[in-house]
Amino acid sequence: MKALVKTDAGPGLELTDVPTPRPGTGEVLIRVLRTGICGTDLHIESWDQWAARTVRAPLVLGHEFVGEVVETGPGVADISTGDLVSGEGHLVCGKCRNCLAGRRHLCIRTIGLGVHTDGAFAEYLVLPQSNVWVHRHPVDLDVAAIFDPYGNAVHTALSFPVLGEDVLITGAGPIGMMAAAIARHAGARNVVITDVSPYRLELARKLGATVALDVRTGSLEEVMAELRMAEGFDVGMEMSGRADALREMVARMGPGGRIAVLGLPTGDVPVDMATVVTRMLTLRGIYGREMFETWYAMSVMLQGGLDISPVITHRFGYAQHAEAFATARSGQCGKIVIDWTRPTLPPGA
Numbered sequence: 001m002k003a004l005v006k007t008d009a010g011p012g013l014e015l016t017d018v019p020t021p022r023p024g025t026g027e028v029l030i031r032v033l034r035t036g037i038c039g040t041d042l043h044i045e046s047w048d049q050w051a052a053r054t055v056r057a058p059l060v061l062g063h064e065f066v067g068e069v070v071e072t073g074p075g076v077a078d079i080s081t082g083d084l085v086s087g088e089g090h091l092v093c094g095k096c097r098n099c100l101a102g103r104r105h106l107c108i109r110t111i112g113l114g115v116h117t118d119g120a121f122a123e124y125l126v127l128p129q130s131n132v133w134v135h136r137h138p139v140d141l142d143v144a145a146i147f148d149p150y151g152n153a154v155h156t157a158l159s160f161p162v163l164g165e166d167v168l169i170t171g172a173g174p175i176g177m178m179a180a181a182i183a184r185h186a187g188a189r190n191v192v193i194t195d196v197s198p199y200r201l202e203l204a205r206k207l208g209a210t211v212a213l214d215v216r217t218g219s220l221e222e223v224m225a226e227l228r229m230a231e232g233f234d235v236g237m238e239m240s241g242r243a244d245a246l247r248e249m250v251a252r253m254g255p256g257g258r259i260a261v262l263g264l265p266t267g268d269v270p271v272d273m274a275t276v277v278t279r280m281l282t283l284r285g286i287y288g289r290e291m292f293e294t295w296y297a298m299s300v301m302l303q304g305g306l307d308i309s310p311v312i313t314h315r316f317g318y319a320q321h322a323e324a325f326a327t328a329r330s331g332q333c334g335k336i337v338i339d340w341t342r343p344t345l346p347p348g349a
C-alpha cells in the first residue's frame, strides 16, 4: 500500500510502498479515505528536537482520519465491515489506575498513533477496536477526517460551563477557531479570540467569534469596554502555548474565572500567582479527548447543528503531500485534508 513515511532520522517524508497491515485479535483494518494534517505531523516532518527525541524511524505518520472498515480481526464485536469510522489516536494501556477507573484519557502509559506507532497517512490502517469511533449518523467526510482536533476543541471548550458566559480564547489556530464555534453553540454570550494572523482571525469570525482581535493593533481592555464587560472574562481557553498569552489571560479573568489550557508551551511559563490566588482562578490542563464522552459530544453537537466545516480550507490528493505540508506550514490556512482515494485533486479543491 501507499504510505507517507518518515524513512530516516532527519527532515522530510517519502510517499512509498509498505506492506498492508493485518488486523490481529481485537483489531480492525480500515481503508483510509481522508486524513487531516496536525501540527504534530509538521514537527515530525521537519525533525525538530521534540521529534528527534520522540520518534523512531521508519514511521508512517498521521493520526487524524476517517475511513471504512474492510476487515475485522478475531474477537471484534459491534464493528462491521463497511462501517464509516474515525479513531482515537491515544492508545492506552488498559491496566493503570486511571484506565481501570474508566478515565482512559488520564492513562499514564498513553502512546500516540503516528508518533510512537504506524499511523493513518496510508491507504490502510489497523486500530484496536477500543479506539474506533463508528459514525452512526451521516457526517461530512472532511469533518469526520478532523474529529481528533475537533475533539481537542470540544474537550477544551466544554471543560467549564459557558452558557451565558464571556469567553476568551488565546490562539486562533484551527483548534482555537473550532473552540470559538463550540462555545457559541454551547451558549456563550461573547467569544473573544486573539491572534496575530489576519487570515486566521478572519476565519475565526466566520466560525462565530464575537470579536477576533489582532493583539498587535488592539487591546483586550478596549474590547472589554466595547462589549460592556464589567468584571473580566468568565472562561479562558489558552490555545497558543505562548507565555505572554497566558499571562494576559490571567490578568483579564474575572473573580472565580476558569481557564482551560490546551496550548503546549516549550519552556517555563511565569504566571502571576498572586492574581490566581486572590481572584480564586482555576487553571486546568487539557490533553487529548475523554474516551469516549468527548467523542459522543462531538457527534451529537454536529447533529444538533454545530458547523465547523469552514475551518477546512484546503484539500489535496495523497501524491500532493509536499504541497499540503507546505501550505500547512505557511499558516495561511485552516485545516488541510488529504484524500487517500485520489493521488491529485484539482487546484482550489
Ligand code: ZN
Pocket (backbone or CB within 6 Å): 092, 093, 094, 095, 096, 097, 098, 099, 106, 107, 108, 109, 110
Ligand atoms: Zn493506562
